[in-house]
Amino acid sequence: MKKLMIFLLTLVLISSCQRFNNADKKANHAERIVLISKQYTEIIHALGAEKDVVAVDLSSIYPEKVKKLPTVGYHRALSIEGLLAAKPTLIMHDGINSLGPDHIVKQIMDLEIPMKTFHTKAKDVASTKALIHEIANYFHKEAAADSLCKILDNQINEARKNATKFTEKPRVLVVHFGRASNVYLVMSNGGAVGKMIAWAGAEMAVPDTSGMQHLSAEIISEYNPDVILLTDYGYDRLGSDEKIKELPGISSTAAALNNRIYRVNECDMVYLGPRSGAITLALQKLIHQR
Template sequence: MKKILIIIPILLLFYNCGRFKNEDKKEENEERIVCISKQYSEIIYALNAEENIVAVDVSSTFPPKIKELPTIGYHRALSAEAILAMKPTLILEDNNIGPEHVITQLKELQIPMKQFGHYENTIAGTDSLITEMGRYFNAETKAAQLVETLNSDMEKVLNNINSFPEKPKVLVIHFGQASNIYLVMTQSSTAGKMIEWAGGTMAVEGERGMMQLSPEVIAKSDPDVILLTDFGYDRLESKEQIVSLPGVATTRAFKNGRVYRVEEHDMVYLGPRTGKNILKLQQLIYKNEGVQ
């Protein structure tokens, strides 16, 4: 696992390298917030509270306009220099940043750093996080609207499940392939929760949220549906190139034309759009049958 974990930030940096050239258009801001959390970033934009966000990490990719901001790098491979260059008055982070010596440097420089509450990775926990962030950014009314919409969407999700006769096996492949090894999300991941809520079952089990699997194991899992995250899917020159992915072409999913593209940021954390994202998953998994 260690080798792949080293490769991931490099791939992300390469894929998002154009963002390092983004101009700081908020140089005059007295309050300058650097947000190093893709979940926080999306919620802040959903709250319409992004005015003082001057930079984010490269994994913050939603909403699309967030890519116009300067980036300070990958959240697990930060440099103090890149962060300090943005002259932050506050750093927002979710306890998933590194390396450790950079965190130590930032603390020694006494740059204010803030984490919001550590809630369960559930819809209720997401409601609580949105509510807390709404209070912090003086956007309580908007936060309440986001929570109401999220819960309304989840009600639709649960109502749809009652009309589904079976639970298809779903395989979620992150980044496509790397040296004939796939990074696959398991039932222990956020994606696993979302597939379960959508009414499906994950084709791969594991204690970790993501595992390396060989083409042989992919073929043996024989899922009904395969979801390829955007990075891997978009590396293919055309949709027809899916057949070139080792182990994929022999699966029921491929033979039945059930291989789909999904956005990585929709599958790895819970946020205001989670209900809508699960409704989209139901449409893919069940071919729109009975989906509101």
């Protein structure tokens, strides 16, 4: 173990994990914070509390400027070299079970780098605001949190008010692609996206609440969604609306026949945060347009 520690510390001097070859240009940090949570990353930046953030995980892609920071790998595929290169004094993550692989997590814990997890889990509007306030209290950004939460409330209320004017609730299928042997990875009703679709005045085509799941082309066809939201990864791989509409299982749906397949950002769909009201309003326009 002692030899391992010496080897790992040596890597700090010779290694770095960078995104787009961007080195850590920040100097004289009072704290050196590594964020391993895209939700925390967005909230901390929205609060204006990012001063001491020196690295993030690869899932942290919002706001745009975080792409200039060095990265430490994906949260479930962390790089010990990248982490040590960031020389963190604090690691923030949203739960030890979301980190991996296990042997890297053990190495991090053996190095005794302080770690911080916020207790609140954002499952609805109230708990999202509570998480924003909890993070704000840690960084002494209470006034910024009040402003963010007020905006979130106003936007969600606007979406809900708009929803009362619609006479129909379109059935929406959210696809995160991953088509292999005509099997699709889709989002179900249990997560953040289910909340936003409901606030927008629609309903999820997949009623199951167990999270993401793989569905065959036949089942997709049977669900026959009115609208399909395809995340950026899958949409960009296919490259055009016409190619998407030709996919097995999708080609026969009302969404394909009526040209109601739209590109959305995967990051916007998987957690609730300060932009969830604005995202809901944008989804509402997509879903209900004719």
